[in-house]
Amino acid sequence: xxxxxxxxxxxxxxxxxxxxxxxxxxxxxxxxxxxxxxxxxxxxxxxxxxxxxxxxxxxxxxxxxxxxxxxxxxxxxxxxxxxxxxxxxxxxxxxxxxxxxxxxxxxxxxxxxxxxxxxxxxxxxxxxxxxxxxxxxxxxxxxxxxxxxxxxxxxxxxxxxxxxxxxxxxxxxxxxxxxxxxxxxxxxxxxxxxxxxxxxxxxxxxxxxxxxxxxxxxxxxxxxxxxxxxxxxxxxxxxxxxxx
Amino acid sequence: xxxxxxxxxxxxxxxxxxxxxxxxxxxxxxxxxxxxxxxxxxxxxxxxxxxxxxxxxxxxxxxxxxxxxxxxxxxxxxxxxxxxxxxxxxxxxxxxxxxxxxxxxxxxxxxxxxxxxxxxxxxxxxxxxxxxxxxxxxxxxxxxxxxxxxxxxxxxxxxxxxxxxxxxxxxxxxxxxxxxxxxxxxxxxxxxxxxxxxxxxxxxxxxxxxxxxxxxxxxxxxxxxxxxxxxxxxxxxxxxxxxxxxxxxxxxxxxxx
Numbered sequence: 001x002x003x004x005x006x007x008x009x010x011x012x013x014x015x016x017x018x019x020x021x022x023x024x025x026x027x028x029x030x031x032x033x034x035x036x037x038x039x040x041x042x043x044x045x046x047x048x049x050x051x052x053x054x055x056x057x058x059x060x061x062x063x064x065x066x067x068x069x070x071x072x073x074x075x076x077x078x079x080x081x082x083x084x085x086x087x088x089x090x091x092x093x094x095x096x097x098x099x100x101x102x103x104x105x106x107x108x109x110x111x112x113x114x115x116x117x118x119x120x121x122x123x124x125x126x127x128x129x130x131x132x133x134x135x136x137x138x139x140x141x142x143x144x145x146x147x148x149x150x151x152x153x154x155x156x157x158x159x160x161x162x163x164x165x166x167x168x169x170x171x172x173x174x175x176x177x178x179x180x181x182x183x184x185x186x187x188x189x190x191x192x193x194x195x196x197x198x199x200x201x202x203x204x205x206x207x208x209x210x211x212x213x214x215x216x217x218x219x220x221x222x223x224x225x226x227x228x229x230x231x232x233x234x235x236x237x238x239x240x241x242x243x244x
Numbered sequence: 245x246x247x248x249x250x251x252x253x254x255x256x257x258x259x260x261x262x263x264x265x266x267x268x269x270x271x272x273x274x275x276x277x278x279x280x281x282x283x284x285x286x287x288x289x290x291x292x293x294x295x296x297x298x299x300x301x302x303x304x305x306x307x308x309x310x311x312x313x314x315x316x317x318x319x320x321x322x323x324x325x326x327x328x329x330x331x332x333x334x335x336x337x338x339x340x341x342x343x344x345x346x347x348x349x350x351x352x353x354x355x356x357x358x359x360x361x362x363x364x365x366x367x368x369x370x371x372x373x374x375x376x377x378x379x380x381x382x383x384x385x386x387x388x389x390x391x392x393x394x395x396x397x398x399x400x401x402x403x404x405x406x407x408x409x410x411x412x413x414x415x416x417x418x419x420x421x422x423x424x425x426x427x428x429x430x431x432x433x434x435x436x437x438x439x440x441x442x443x444x445x446x447x448x449x450x451x452x453x454x455x456x457x458x459x460x461x462x463x464x465x466x467x468x469x470x471x472x473x474x475x476x477x478x479x480x481x482x483x484x485x486x487x488x489x490x491x492x493x494x495x496x497x498x499x500x501x
Contacts, residue, residue, distance in 0.1 A: 004363065
């Protein structure tokens with residue numbers, strides 16, 4: 001079982017290695033964007049801290065959503081998924097293999113972005129880099145789950161890429177990054193409560209203020225993991241061994 | 245409907261074993277939506293044979309193969325493969341299935357593909373190397389699959405099914421779109437693979453290829469209208485070649501055969 005997970009992780013990692021342009025974009029883009037943000041807020045350090053820190057935790061969500069949705073869609077469309085499921089490989093092993101390879105990429109991305117942000121750019125995060133990386137890894141899992149789910153509802157790459165603004169942008173408006181969640185009233189607040197990205201931003205806001213990670217952060221992490229597991233299991237149900 | 249007779253070759257081993265036939269289906273029915281795609285197909289393929297599945301496109305060849313491999317939804321009837329119900333988990337190690345599309349990873353090298361499929365089938369690197377040699381691709385092992393010709397890509401897909409050393413190979417139109425030389429080489433390879441009591445089920449719509457098969461199955465509109473040797477087909481239809489026999493039997497239907 002472990003050997004099939006490792007083999008799948010190696011295979012997916014190998015596909016990434018054969019695509020150096022994607023790897024370069026994946027690893028460098030968040031660091032470049034956070035640098036750009038620092039230049040935009042050149043004389044407003046407080047605002048850079050308030051926007052930069054939550055943004056750092058959202059990059060893994062964006063990236064993993066896109067790479068997972070396209071990668072799984074490709075498996076469905078090229079017939080490799082049907083072939084894989086006709087071998088002894090289990091769905092859980094396939095997904096764990098993807099988690100291994102993409103998870104490693106997400107952590108590498110988070111390490112680079114945090115190093116640049118917390119180092120030369122001077123982003124202030126009170127509880128330190130280790131918590132930032134932990135949060136990013138958790139959010140990456142969420143991105144994978146959402147991407148997997150999106151791939152089930154798309155027939156082409158065009159469609160699956162459209163799911164990105166459709167599912168991510170509303171969350172971006174309601175997650176507390178633009179307007180504090182406390183200022184959202186009524187239905188908007190309820191919707192914000194029901195969206196996973198809100199908990200990523202909430203956790204990061206706590207991490208950047210408090211030197212010791214509080215119970216709230218742990219609760220937020222648990223909520224994100226729960227959302228991720230829900231998305232992964234719904235997505236896994238759409239990977240069918242038998243199809244029409 | 246009986247098993248193959250006529251020119252069927254003897255299995256490689258003369259020892260009679262009590263093992264079940266490679267494929268045995270009774271009343272195989274496949275429902276898709278409100279319609280039946282296969283209407284109660286019954287067939288038997290003994291081990292060690294090359295069984296050819298022929299018929300016009302849309303006749304249900306792919307659906308029948310998918311039902312035997314166990315990836316088709318809406319199957320009813322009795323379908324036994326290598327002595328087990330089709331689709332059961334213990335068969336996944338024993339069947340090699342090659343779909344019509346080149347279902348390997350185009351961005352990976354040939355060797356990387358084979359190593360991956362070998363690992364999934366619980367086979368080692370030695371199996372991957374042997375499969376590569378069997379399809380004659382050792383020289384291009386390190387090339388990415390997308391850089392290979394169409395014929396080479398078909399062989400990579402085939403090798404990926406061979407790594408697990410399967411007892412039954414199910415090949416969906418493996419020769420489609422290939423030049424005559426390549427088709428001849430592939431059929432020679434299939435004949436070699438059919439040694440050691442390995443069974444091959446090969447579909448095609450080029451009737452000329454039927455002469456390479458031990459037993460011949462003709463599908464039309466989801467019904468099996470012929471299941472015997474190629475020689476018996478030309479005799480029964482009183483035609484000179486298989487192409488003519490094919491056209492005659494497809495046009496006249498199954499009533500008189």
